Amino acid sequence: DGGITQSPKYLFRKEGQNVTLSCEQNLNHDAMYWYRQDPGQGLRLIYYSQIVNDFQKGDIAEGYSVSREKKESFPLTVTSAQKNPTAFYLCASENRGSGTRYFGPGTRLTVT
């Protein structure tokens, strides 16, 4: 069953702690993306990767870091430098041919 998985679904952390969100895909897509979604603001791009071992900053990369060591995996670390980390985080991968981006189920992060 092909698709994108994100874990965990819910994550709670104390302020000042780093936290890593998992994203795995078995669609054989080269490109992967991380978005943040807040009420009334739409989807905002954090980081993206077009190929293994390479990634670029999106519009709101400050306070976040990523790695892309394997084609299937694109984990996102929310660091203590991120000033307002509580949000719904979405991972996506893209079919290069059609340009269609497919999303995972999301991780809701709450930092208190």
Place this chain on the structure above:
Amino acid sequence: EDQVTQSPEALRLQEGESSSLNCSYTVSGLRGLFWYRQDPGKGPEFLFTLYSAGEEKEKERLKATLTKKESFLHITAPKPEDSATYLCAVQLVGGGADGLTFGKGTHLIIQP
């Protein structure tokens, strides 16, 4: 200035009452326009891709159309299960960063 604008922001319909959602864009060099459905607490689900003016795509009660400046998502005889937020996204030819711009969505409620 927003490049992708969706209207209305919210729409409440009675079951069976057909209507249309709008996605207008102010960019040139469109590579593709994408429609997604998002249920609360879940990731966006891909619906349609449109590539050129005049193109139409259908799926069950949904029909997407595209002109040179806007796209419509027509909902015919909707049911309560069609309630969701509908997102559109525009992909540009040679677009910078990740090349995809999302609108803020239309929150659709279908009342029984």
